[in-house]
Amino acid sequence: MTKLTRRKFAALAGAAGFTLVAPACSRNDTEAGYPQRDITFIIPNGPGGNFDSFVRVISPAMQKYLPNEVNIIPLNVPAGGGGKGLADLYRSRPDGYTIGAVNVPGAFTLQEQMGTNSFVLSEMTWLSTIAGGETYAIVVAPDSNIQNVDDLRALSQQRPIKFASTGPEGTSYAAIKVASEILGLDTQIISGYRGSSDYIVATIRGDSDCAVATLSTLRSFLEAGTVRLAASFEPESSIPGVPDATSIGLPELSQIRVERMVAAPPGLPDDIKQVLNAAIDQAVRDPDVVSWAEEVGHKWIPQARGNGDTVMQAQAAFFEKWKSVILS
């Protein structure tokens, strides 16, 4: 056996020391310059789903505005109705190499159902929203007898109003519950439809009296004349002839919004948060992104940089207030 010479010992010690220190070195990215490698953008939906296109359009734009040239790679994690994606995001290392898209208030309902073993929304790092959130509108079939909210109230006196919706874990379900409470309607929800297009078509077909959907989703249907709006929950209606939350006298309706948040795992360092917020902010105003939004008909209003915390506080307060109604 060869003797353990001093030189060999020093080499071994150096190697051991290096392996202990090296991981800490890689965490010190802000000194080296974040980002140093590709960033994963988790989408808790299947490909082609609601949030999917947003992320896929934003990602290449964000890449342009990061300090270093890296790729942002969208990763679909649809399992568990989106719960697994959120759980994966929550448990990832807060090093800026994993971010995720979160649909609120749907995520709150999911959290209630899955328990806080999986993820805790209040602990996550909230970056920004992707453009402004959207309010809802009540949509009816073109030949429906329902013209406005008064008709709905009158009908509600005779029998429960049928709304078509996706499942209880979704945002439209929560929106219907809260809106019914505010408007004072007796409603019955026909749930389980497979997406907003599915339940809008259900309303046209006559399965239900009405449904709620965002104006972006409804644009194509409205322009083709296949649906009509009974009311819009906007503070000021963007469609002539359709009553809005203010004219109905219930401005609270405009607080029912769906927001598209970008989030990171709990404990993300501030400087990395700044870099990401700047990239998102500039991406949202990028001409390619804006023209895409226009082509597809999304209402695209860039918001203040890094508005994640403010929006989430409002959303959390909203959910807390209406929790018992939504979960009933």
Add this chain to the structure above:
Amino acid sequence: MLDIWLSGFLGLLEPTALTFLVIGMFVGLAFGAIPGLGGTTALALLIPITYGLEPFAALALAGGVMGAVPMGGSITAILLNTPGTAPNAAACLDGYPLAQQGKGGLAIGASASANALGGIIGTISVLLVIPIAREVVLIFGPPEFFLLAVLGLVVVSTTSRGQMLRSLLAGAFGLMLAFVGYSNVSGVERFTFGNTYLWDGIHLVPALIGLFAIAEMIHLSVKGGSVSHDSKNVKVIGMRQGMMETFNHMGTVVRGSLIGTIVGAVPGVGGTVASFMSYSMTMQASKNPDSFGKGNIQGVIAPEAAINAKDGSMLIPTLAFGIPGSAEMAVFLGLLVLHGMQPGPLMLIDHQVEIYGLIWALTASCVMAAFVGLLLVRPLAMVTLLDVKILVPIVVSVAMVGSYAVDLAIENVILTAIMGGIGYMMIRYDYSRLVLVVALVLGPTAERNYFQSMLISDGSWSIFFERIPSLILFVITISLIVYPIMGALLGRRKKQEGSGASGAGS
């Protein structure tokens, strides 16, 4: 109308579009063949590449992928009893026995021509339906979907002759598996044991890989040898023969294509049901139904024709209203949105040229993939001569990796292993895996649509008889149940009369 059809076709002939069509075709063929991957994954991976492309080129790529996937899937289904995609599982039932008899080439040849013909017939049907696409989508609501699901279950369970009890047991087990998971009508979790993975229920593709691929590999390992028992026939490739066989059975092709077109247009029911229903109905219409499952070429032609026909008609609800008929369509929707085309009622008005271009791309890819499949028949059929000791480890590893790749969840692999064990038991004791699969696929659809129908009608069953389409479906279902019973009763009476007469005469 004709000039738009022509514009769509000519748009494809441009070099960029044509290049992407061919690339998509090869990608679809490869992804279709590898179990667990398939069109959904291929499209999802290609979406970022299409980002800078013109919409037409992107659609050519998508059409190329979607048209070729079924052909790729049928190759592994036939040669290795491993369905490349879920709908291809039906081709395993007779395709694999044919491969075992050394007729793998014949089967692939038949599959290729069935693919091509089915695709063409499907395209023609879709072109005829598109003008009334919206009306078609509006006809089918929850009551109709429920009855369609029940019809599907009845069709497959009544076609397993002499094994009615075992089929019913297999179907019941399939239904039990189908109800695991979160129900989004009631908002209740069932049998998930608090596990996030089971929230989505029993994942179909990993379960199928286990039931067919792994089970067969276990079976082979126990048996030993190679897939094909007869090496002589493998050399004498029946490629041309296989192609011709399809023309001998044009009735089967047309029937399969029509079933594929109709079932494909119904969102959520999908390709798996289309192919299995086509298989079952062909078996029922056949003069010797007992030959099915043992290497009847019609058992390959029927499902393969249906699968390609369904590709075109799945576009109907997707394009008319933005309702994706399957996971693949959902990804395709995302691709459309990325390129500024919002599916919905306006799509059929504003983007007609692109839509027809897509349909042409689908058809062209389908036919091209069939040709490529035919060219590769000779080397591919050699796989069946491989010894089990080489084949099994390769297939099991590829299958497991494919199973994992579907959702990037290791639980998929565990599920595949468990279903593999169950599948092997079913092979040993002769229980129908076909019925289990159809029950697994249709169970959730049937349940969800039943509850929705009850919510719509306030609990009254009359909703199933009020609308003409559901009434028609109801009558068809009842007659499918009654007809075989009547036939058996009449047959028995004839036999009694016959033996009574001869007894009296002797």
